[in-house]
Structures are given as structure tokens and as C-alpha cells.
Amino acid sequence: xxxxxxxxxxxxxxxxxxxxxxxxxxxxxxxxxxxxxxxxxxxxxxxxxxxxxxxxxxxxxxxxxxxxxxxxxxxxxxxxxxxxxxxxxxxxxxxxxxxxxxxxxxxxxxxxxxxxxxxxxxxxxxxxxxxx
Amino acid sequence: xxxxxxxxxxxxxxxxxxxxxxxxxxxxxxxxxxxxxxxxxxxxxxxxxxxxxxxxxxxxxxxxxxxxxxxxxxxxxxxxxxxxxxxxxxxxxxxxxxxxxxxxxxxxxxxxxxxxxxxxxxxxxxxxxxxxxxxxxxxxxxxxxxxxxxxxxxxxxxxxxxxxxxxxxxxxxxxxxxxxxxxxxxxxxxxxxxxxxxxxxxxxxxxxxxxxxxxxxxxxxxxxxxxxxxxxxxxxxxxxxxxxxxxxxxxxxxxxxxxxxxxxxxxxxxxxxxxxxxxxxxxxxxxxxxxxxxxxxxxxxxxxxxxxxxxxxxxxxxxxxxxxxxxxxxxxxxxxxxxxxxxxxxxxxxxxxxxxxxxxxxxxxxx
Numbered sequence: 001x002x003x004x005x006x007x008x009x010x011x012x013x014x015x016x017x018x019x020x021x022x023x024x025x026x027x028x029x030x031x032x033x034x035x036x037x038x039x040x041x042x043x044x045x046x047x048x049x050x051x052x053x054x055x056x057x058x059x060x061x062x063x064x065x066x067x068x069x070x071x072x073x074x075x076x077x078x079x080x081x082x083x084x085x086x087x088x089x090x091x092x093x094x095x096x097x098x099x100x101x102x103x104x105x106x107x108x109x110x111x112x113x114x115x116x117x118x119x120x121x122x123x124x125x126x127x128x129x130x131x132x
Numbered sequence: 133x134x135x136x137x138x139x140x141x142x143x144x145x146x147x148x149x150x151x152x153x154x155x156x157x158x159x160x161x162x163x164x165x166x167x168x169x170x171x172x173x174x175x176x177x178x179x180x181x182x183x184x185x186x187x188x189x190x191x192x193x194x195x196x197x198x199x200x201x202x203x204x205x206x207x208x209x210x211x212x213x214x215x216x217x218x219x220x221x222x223x224x225x226x227x228x229x230x231x232x233x234x235x236x237x238x239x240x241x242x243x244x245x246x247x248x249x250x251x252x253x254x255x256x257x258x259x260x261x262x263x264x265x266x267x268x269x270x271x272x273x274x275x276x277x278x279x280x281x282x283x284x285x286x287x288x289x290x291x292x293x294x295x296x297x298x299x300x301x302x303x304x305x306x307x308x309x310x311x312x313x314x315x316x317x318x319x320x321x322x323x324x325x326x327x328x329x330x331x332x333x334x335x336x337x338x339x340x341x342x343x344x345x346x347x348x349x350x351x352x353x354x355x356x357x358x359x360x361x362x363x364x365x366x367x368x369x370x371x372x373x374x375x376x377x378x379x380x381x382x383x384x385x386x387x388x389x390x391x392x393x394x395x396x397x398x399x400x401x402x403x404x405x406x407x408x409x410x411x412x413x414x415x416x417x418x419x420x421x422x423x424x425x426x427x428x429x430x431x432x433x434x435x436x437x438x439x440x441x442x443x444x445x446x447x448x449x450x451x452x453x454x455x456x457x458x459x460x461x462x463x464x465x466x467x468x469x470x471x472x473x474x475x476x477x478x479x480x481x482x483x484x485x486x487x488x489x490x491x492x493x494x495x496x497x498x499x
Contacts, residue, residue: 039149039354040166042449043423043456061475063423065165065354065449068475087421 003127004032006098010112011123012074017098020112021105025080029102030062030071030093033127038064041090046082046104053077053106055116060103062093074117077108133157137182138275138333142340146350154248156183158353165354169451172322172359173492176281177351178343183247186271186330187254189261190240197264198233198241200396201257203378205388209235215306215319218386220245220256221398225377225405229253230368230386232319234308242315244276246368260397275336279348280326280359282492287346288316288327291339300327321356323363323490361448361457364415364486370426371413371445371459377405380461382413382486413445415486416458416472417496420479423449424458424472431478433469444472452489453498459486 005011010018015034019027035041043063053059053073060071082104086092093101118126134157143150148159159180161168171177189198198206204218214235220228229249234242245253254270261268279288289297296311303309305325308317315330331339344350357367364382366372372381379387379402387402388394418424424447432441442462450457462470462483471478484496 039161040164042166043421045422063449065358065451066160068423068425 003036003124004098005120005124007120009098009120010074010114010117011120011126012072012117013126014072016071016074018074018112018117025105025107026075026077026112027102027105028071028074029097031123032097034069035094035097035101038062038069039066040064041093044086044090044093044103046086047073047079049079049082051079053079055110062090071103073106075106075108075110075114077106077110079104080107081105135183137180138336139180139182139277139340142337143180143350148350148352151353153183153353154246156247158183159350161352161354162350165352165358166451168349168351168355169358171349172281172324172351172355173452173489174282176279176284176287176326176346176348177355178340178348179278179280179351179353179356180275180336180340181278181328182275182333182336184276185245185247185250185253186274186276187243187245187257188236188240188269188271189243189257189266190269191264191266192239193264194239194241194266197261197266199394201260202231202233203387203396203398203402205391205394205396206233206235206241207394208388209233211235211307212237213307213309213317215308215317219372219378219383220253221378221396221402222374223397223401225398225401226374227368227372227376227378227381227383228256228374230366230372230383234317248369271330273333274330275333276328276330277336277339277343278320278322278326278328279343280320280322280324282325284324284326284348285318287343287348288329290346291342303327321363321365322359323365323487324359325491358448358451361446361459362450362452362487362489364459364488366413366459367446376461377402379405380411380413382459410464411442411461412464413459413461414466415484415488415496416444416447416460416470416481417453417484417488417498418456418458418472418479418481420481422474422479423447423456424474424481429473430460430462430481431471431473432467433471433480441466442470450488452492453494453496455498457488
């Protein structure tokens with residue numbers, strides 16, 4: 001099975017994606033690979049608006065029928081929005097992980113071009129290595 | 133590489149996600165665990181349960197042997213083919229395993245025990261069987277398929293020749309009978325009607341394919357777990373094990389204290405336990421959003437972590453109720469309103485009486 005890895009996003013080793021939004025904020029979610037590995041999602045907990053996050057801080061929880069997994073903030077920043085729709089429809093994360101299934105937006109001094117993040121190509125290589 | 137059932141290649145061909153389960157490579161799901169769950173509640177699903185251990189016990193004194201070995205009493209089995217659910221206990225009352233035993237003939241009983249406990253079960257059975265000249269024969273040559281759901285019996289019957297179709301549909305709950313090379317029993321682990329089919333391993337893939345043609349949906353261990361938990365059924369290793377006796381594991385109803393003159397392994401310990409207040413296994417319904425998981429702590433309402441009282445033994449998200457449910461072991465005096473510690477935060481939950489769901493219908497008030 002090949003995973004969907006859009007080329008315009010950046011990625012982390014813990015399977016979050018990062019999108020540079022136009023107003024200087026960044027949008028964060030989990031990858032198609034992550035949602036597929038978790039299975040049917042049944043509960044999502046997103047960080048409160050206004051919360052300050054450190055890079056690498058556990059800040060959201062995604063739970064499938066099988067297990068709970070932490071989501072880590074890819075960069076430091078302040079939460080300016082979170083996806084309210086996930087409370088009633090956690091399956092959005094399975095159906096559209098890069099769109100309607102987004103988790104939260106950060107106001108950050110860093111950019112999605114930060115050296116700590118991977119390109120789509122690098123993430124694809126990382127997944128191939130991980131599955132060996 | 134783990135152990136493989138005769139249906140392993142079939143599962144892989146059908147796109148199953150394979151996981152290790154007690155040393156066996158088993159299907160977790162074939163795409164969506166929740167869809168498989170609903171298929172069983174609303175129509176018909178099938179599970180490969182060939183990893184479970186079928187063991188035939190035979191000999192002139194086999195009934196006498198089982199009356200000592202099992203906490204439930206095989207003397208309750210009056211007709212051939214009738215099945216009985218029982219625990220097999222240590223002398224101290226801890227549960228070695230839970231099992232189903234079928235009354236095949238006066239000199240032959242068939243037991244089905246869990247896959248993960250197979251070796252210790254067989255060792256324990258052998259240890260006691262010698263005194264009764266009972267022969268113990270694990271049936272590695274048999275596979276087992278569970279077909280479950282409101283339409284499961286009809287769809288399974290369609291695989292048999294017409295005269296046998298009538299007979300298989302007349303099987304009463306908790307009865308089994310031979311049909312050609314198959315042994316079909318009206319039993320299961322989902323809270324729905326259905327059959328469990330024991331059949332020669334070489335016939336398993338063909339039977340699976342024919343059930344698929346009848347519209348029976350393959351379902352994995354994931355759905356099997358959410359279905360059994362909704363049905364309020366225990367899972368060995370989660371809701372019971374050697375550290376707890378059946379009365380603390382919601383299984384008091386499976387222990388036959390009568391007749392009083394029947395000695396069985398664990399009896400003395402259980403009679404002592406009956407006189408203590410102790411703990412009990414209850415159902416939990418989470419009032420808040422979130423998901424209950426095994427090992428989460430259960431506290432009485434208003435208590436802090438200092439007032440630790442119980443523990444979730446199995447928890448999941450219930451696809452039928454769209455809420456999180458669990459089994460938990462708590463002190464017998466617990467009030468219905470409790471709290472559960474989920475990742476450091478306390479969430480309101482309510483003690484309820486399982487089953488949560490039976491025959492497609494919610495049995496508890498979720499408002």
C-alpha cells in the first residue's frame with residue numbers, strides 16, 4: 001500500500017504534517033500513513049486556543065478503536081485555532097487527513113521551512129526505512 | 133514469523149492487516165474495524181478462530197474427571213451436543229482459563245480453550261487426566277470459523293445439502309451437532325445469534341470462500357473485541373486471570389456450588405471467598421468524551437487519587453452506542469457514580485450492568 005504524501009507539505013518523524021498558511025500561521029495534522037496505521041479514529045483531543053507550545057511538546061491525542069496516540073507540536077508557537085468539527089466527527093481524520101481532518105493552527109516565529117522538518121521526499125524515504 | 137491458521141493466506145489475499153496475537157499471525161481488520169463490527173450487528177460477519185485450541189477428552193471416567201477439573205458442573209449436560217461455559221481453576225481459586233465444553237457422548241467431551249493459554253491448559257489437564265485414564269487429544273487437524281449476526285445462521289445453512297439445512301437451523305442455543313465432516317454449534321462471542329463451525333483444516337479456505345459468496349463479511353480480531361465487550365463477555369488475560377477468582381471476575385454464575393458433595397479444584401477457596409465482601413467486575417459507561425482503556429484507575433465520585441479504588445480491565449469505544457464502555461474491577465460497595473483517570477484527568481463514568489448490547493439493541497440507558 002502506498003501512502004499519500006502531498007509534496008507541498010513538510011513532515012516530522014512522529015508523522016505530523018505542517019502547512020504554511022497565508023496569514024503567517026502554520027496548520028498541523030497527522031499524515032495519511034499515521035491515520036492508516038491507527039485505524040478507525042473515535043476520539044480526538046486538540047489543544048486549547050491560546051496555549052503556548054514548545055517544539056516537540058505532546059499537545060493533542062488521537063484515539064482509534066485500538067489505542068491512543070500523542071500528537072507532538074512540530075514547532076514552538078501559540079495555538080490560534082483548533083478543528084472543532086473533530087469533536088463530533090473524528091472520522092474526518094481517516095477520510096481527509098490533509099484537509100478536513102486538520103488538528104490545529106499555530107502562530108509561530110518559526111516557519112514551515114524550519115530545518116527540523118522533512119520534505120515529502122525525505123518523509124517517503126523515512127517511511128520506507130521505518131517499515132524495513 | 134508467528135503461527136499461522138489454515139486461513140492465513142486467505143486473509144492476506146483479502147487485504148487483512150495482520151498482527152501478532154499470542155504468538156499467532158491473525159487478522160486485526162480487513163480495512164475498517166467499525167464497518168466489520170456493524171456488519172455483525174446488522175447482517176453477518178465471520179471470524180477465523182482457528183488459533184483456539186480444540187481438545188477432545190475421552191474415556192470411561194471422563195465425566196467424573198471433568199466434574200473435578202471444572203468449576204461448572206458437566207452433570208448439567210443432559211443431551212448430546214449441549215455446551216457448557218466454565219472456568220478451570222487453580223486450587224487457590226485463580227482462573228487458569230475459561231472454556232466451552234461439549235457433551236459429545238458418554239465417553240467423549242470436546243473442550244475449546246484459548247490460544248494464549250493452550251500450553252499451560254494442556255499441561256494442567258494432563259496432570260489430572262492420568263488418575264482417570266482419560267485420553268487428551270488436541271485437534272490440530274481442525275480449523276474453526278465463527279459466523280455471527282442476525283443473518284449468520286441462514287447464510288451458513290445455505291452451504292449445507294438441503295436435508296442438513298433444516299437440521300442446522302433447528303439447533304437450539306448452546307447446542308452443537310455433526311454435519312458431515314463439520315461440527316456446528318450455535319455459540320459465539322459477539323452477543324449475536326450465529327454458529328461456530330469446527331471443520332477439517334483442508335476444508336477451511338473453501339468454506340470461507342463460500343460464506344463470502346453468501347455475503348458474510350470477513351471480520352478481524354479488532355471487531356471481535358468491540359463486539360464481545362459490548363456483549364459484556366470477559367476476555368482471558370484482561371478481565372480474568374490467575375490472580376483473581378471467578379467471583380471477582382463477574383463469573384460467579386458459572387460456578388456450580390450445588391450439589392454440595394461435588395468436589396472440584398478451587399471449591400474450598402471459592403467458599404471462603406463467598407464470605408468476604410471483596411471486589412466485583414462491573415460495566416462502566418463513560419459520561420464524558422474520551423476512551424476507556426485497560427489499567428486506567430477508577431475512583432469513587434468526589435475522591436482524589438488518594439482514594440484509589442478500582443481498575444478498568446477492558447475498555448473500548450462502542451461502535452453501537454457511540455460511547456466509550458468498559459469492564460472494571462471495583463470494591464463491591466461502590467456507588468454508581470465514579471471517576472476514571474484518563475491520562476491524568478478525571479472523567480465522570482457510571483457503573484452499569486452488562487451486557488451493553490445484545491442482538492443489535494442497546495440494553496443500557498445512554499442518555
